[in-house]
Amino acid sequence: MSTAFPEHLTADQAKQRLSKFGSNTLPEAKPPKLIGIFVRQFISPFIYVLFVAALVSFFLGQHINAFFIFAVLILNAVIGTIQEFSAEKAASALKEMVPSYAYVIRDNKVVKINSADLVVGDLVKLVSGDKIPADIRLCSHDDLQVDESMITGESMAVEKSLEPGCLVLEGDRQKAVNDTDDKGRDKPCFCYAGTVVMRGRGLGHVIATGENTEIGKIASDVGHEQTKPPLLLRIETFTLRITYGILLLIALIFIITLIRGDNLGSVFLLAVALAVSAIPEGLPAAITVALAIGMRRMARVKVIIRNLLAVEALGSCTYIASDKTGTLTVNEMTIKNICLTDNSRYQVSGQGLNPEGEISACEQGGKIARVELLVVAGLLANEAYLEQSPQGWSGQGDMVDVAFLLLAHKYGLDYQTTRKACPELGQIPYESENAYCASVNLYRGKNTVFVKGSVEKLLTMCAPEQAMAGVTAQANALAARGQRVLGLAYRQVDSIDGQLDQALHGLTFIGLVGMIDPLRPEVPDAIAECKQADINVAMITGDHPDTALALAREAGIADRKMLAVTGEQLAQAYRQGKSSFSLCIHGSNVFARVSPHQKKQIIDQLMHDGDFVAVTGDGVNDAPALTQAHVGIAMGLRGTDVARESADIILTDDNFASIVQGIRQGRVVYNNIRKVIFLLISTGAAEILLVLFSLLFSTPLPLFPLQLLWLNLVTNGIQDVALAFEPAEGNELRQQARPPDEAIFNPLMIERVLINALVMGTLAFSFFKWQLDAGVAEAQARNLTLLLMVLFENVHVLNSRSEHLSIFRQYFFGNKFLLFGMLAAQGIHIAAMYTPGLKDWLALSPVTLQQWTMLLLIASILIVVDEGHKLYHKRFLSASRENFL
Structure with missing residues (x-):
């Protein structure tokens, strides 16, 4: 571009300095070491309870139980470490999807670059709303106010000004403020990285980047600790309550059994079994996976999550x-209509950023020359840039301003030549609360103020006779056709003394334009x-x-x-x-x-x-x-x-449509978290019932603590994580929005947990007792009961895929991770029956195909019960709604 800018770098100079000094990025907190992440996995009440259970087992001589519990704790820590490390990588990847940009002058052109590519000496443009990308020394500004609260702690925006004494750039050395000069950083001609432009415009040279900036020096000494999302905190609170509740239950059972005169070793074994059954060890990991999957799915629909909440x-x-x-709308403004105060009207052809088009009078005999003042006003009261590249035309700046530059091109004016011929003497940048912008230029030898903004605002600035009903009627007519309407006005002044806004009265209204921005x-x-x-x-x-x-x-x-x-x-x-x-x-x-x-x-x-x-x-x-x-x-x-x-x-x-897709994915994530919780809590409750029934009917424990741990973490632990990968059911946007204060355990989930847990616990214990009564050895009865519980989990995970939809209406292969998890859980358990050492620790033995089939049929009863509950609930709700209406 031919516009004259202050001294600045060429693209080649910037490339050399970037290679020499490195990117303009703040020092990041050192990521925690793997060993630190691993150790952190043991800081949990769940782990404490299991650790105590292992110690109790060890001192009771149950060395295999103790060893296996410790092994499970290690395995759980490894899985948690992998999950946390993956989440860290995912968060870093999402940050890169929303880079920060800066507008700089290079080779006498305004270019948009990644802020990380800024170098010392770059000339940077600042506008309201910008986050300042580096430490900058201003060389010009217009009503620039900066929020520096993140550095100074002061909430009031700081007004910037130019004054002698600000340090200058020395070659290509990074030098922001002399460290020995405590007042240097307070000079009003300096702007600091990380602060925010609240108002106005500015132009300045970069004097420090990256860790050499003021915020960089602070950031190098400060670590960043990620906070957990509120949902995860609520679930952890809930699981803590479960832990405290089960500890209370264990204490009561301990007292009752001691009073009854039971063997102390058996009492402790029962307590350990209850603790292992009640604690949903895999819940935090599964929920973390669900949230991470949700973030990635949202990113695919152009929705980047900055806050896990x-x-x-x-x-x-x-x-x-x-x-x-x-x-x-598509944000491609195109001026389509022009209406002047002499009631002449003009149409403009062309669309979007394509400068091809022309201006034609609507009435025969209309003179295009009348439009020139409006076109000039639009391109001078303007901060945008337009340029052509091999890839096509592109505009930088507000798209309304770009539309006026395209209008000038269609009229036959080169906006750069016009700006050069009409030097700017002052300006009022556009701010939304003002609803206008203004510029004073030397136009045809006279100081002329040009103003562009809303018609209502401009009419208040015009001479009384200009506030014509005709202008308002024209504006309303264009607006009724869905066009955005802006007015333009001007005034010639002898000189600009003081503030430009003092000259914004007695203006002459030029005309208005109607522009379209298609839906x-x-x-x-x-x-x-x-x-x-x-x-x-x-x-x-x-x-x-x-x-x-x-x-x-x-x-x-x-x-x-x-x-x-x-x-x-x-x-x-x-x-x-x-x-x-x-x-x-x-x-x-x-x-x-x-x-x-x-x-x-x-x-x-x-x-x-x-x-x-x-x-x-x-x-x-x-x-x-x-x-x-x-x-x-x-x-x-x-x-x-x-x-x-x-x-x-x-x-x-x-794009608004991306918001809707984000809402869909948000509901999917929440539903999947509920599915995971339902699976784990209902199976845990069934295990508790299994243990309590043995106490009530004075039978041996149906499952030992070791077997319960195997059930919870090895077989069920694969499937609960797989549930987090469930796709959308397809009806998410046909459901009513969830009340924000609704608990995860709403009446429907509580109802389903109780029914399914009661069915699993009752059937499993009944089968175990039936086996004992039939003369089957205790070890074999446990072996078959454990397999039955594994099959219950395989069946129950299918029930967990939806709270409302029948499993027969769901696409069976919709979640390949879940199918793999089911096969893996069953396969691992069957393999354990034949694995030397492992089968002895778990007290497992092979079963016949006839026994496996019988157990599968018993487990399938759970599908019948849950399907019946879904059908009842659906009909009950429909009947209630009809009665209500």
């Missing part, structure tokens, strides 16, 4: 407050899926009400009867109190001319009214709403750094 929370959404531009083709179907999933979708935008309403109707967000609620109406309702404000919000799904502060008010009210809210945003002013919402969703392509930092989720394609 969002994996669970996204599936609970009842309300999505969506931005319009770029989320519901993404997949959005209507995504909106329909949301409605099916009992999720309300609203559009919150700063656009004209008619524009917003037309697009909302096309998308399916609004029907023909619904009207848009404006920011003015919201303000009036808010003044009247919460009840009026709530009625106003729930009366529409379209909110237009809404300020960022009002967006947060809407989110607050929805949450107060009981909705679980997801909100999308891309700008610095969206950060409060993103932080406030239950789930904040930032745009990965056009979103500002501060929006991405405030969000829980990042869309790498800025």
